[in-house]
Amino acid sequence: MEKVLAIVGPTAVGKTALAIALAQEFNGEIISGDSMQVYRHLDIGTAKATPAEQQQAPHHLIDVCDVTQQFTVAQFVAAARPLITAITARGHLPIIAGGTGFYLQALFDGLALGAAAPxxxxxxxxxxxxxxxxxxxxxxxxxxxxxxxxxxxxxxxxxxxxxxxxxxxxxxxxxxxxxxNGGPTYDERYLALTTDRQLLYRRINTRVDGMVQSGLLDEVRWLAQQGGADLPAASGIGYRELLPVLAQPDRLPAAIERVKQDSRHYAKRQLTWFKHQTTAVWYDLVQHPTQRQEIDQWVAQWLAH
CATH class of the missing domain: 1.10.20.140 (Histone, subunit A)
Structure with missing residues (x-):
């Protein structure tokens, strides 16, 4: 049975860094489980792994769609399954990193896609x-x-x-x-990251400020040139709030605050979803970085069986 490690948790909690570190340590390859990182040219607002980070470990399902295209959970499952098989065949560990819980549920539980699963x-x-x-x-x-x-x-x-x-x-x-629609059965494990709620919210606010300083508005302007709010990719947090202010620059500060608020609300929903829908093992590397040793031991023991 193919083993798959899923690294989950709210935004701004360190999933990308941990996925890369574990991929290097356990000969892994990373599959993005994020519904927005599939889009080309949307790098900053999606918190996509940087080119330098992507060179540190193989990455998949990043930059596979144009912003004019819809990317569905069914497409994710159809793409992820052969990737898992190929990565396993290479003797490597498939590591799915991302915060889109329904993608993982559909992949692992074989949900009847397009219909309400019982x-x-x-x-x-x-x-x-x-x-x-x-x-x-x-x-x-x-x-x-x-x-x-x-x-x-x-x-x-x-x-x-x-x-x-x-x-x-x-x-x-x-x-x-x-x-x-049951699909293949995997020996999957959920490794979830979290931290103190108020600390997480401060990290999210800081991340949004950093995105703006790094050129998020340029991405928003580019997205507007491709079709703006009518595009499937325009629904992502950071884009939907800022697109309207291109014509009203004076509303930018308020729009940035909405990005922070929407990001915080999304993080809260992510935490709730993963706590109630998975049997994840939870770690707080923000406040307790020494837990990395526990994670290494946990992964090594699982892989040994």
């Missing part, structure tokens, strides 16, 4: 609580009893995948192994 948050929480109380093995054995085919493809230690399978079985009344 789910029951209360049931999911109950199953996770049972795994915590009685251990992952007990929950996996329940799945084995209900759907041996699915259980054979899911490691007993993969609580998130086990929970998802049992949830689908109970909600739909059908075996998880019979679900359409």
């Amino acid at each position: 789910g029951d948050p209360a049931l999911r929480a109950q199953l996770r609580a049972e795994a915590t109380a009685h251990g992952p093995q007990a929950l996996w054995e329940r799945l084995r009893d209900q759907d041996p085919v699915a259980a054979a493809k899911i490691p007993p230690t993969n609580v998130r995948r086990t929970v998802r399978a049992l949830e689908v079985i109970q909600v739909t009344g059908q075996l998880f192994s019979h679900q359409a």
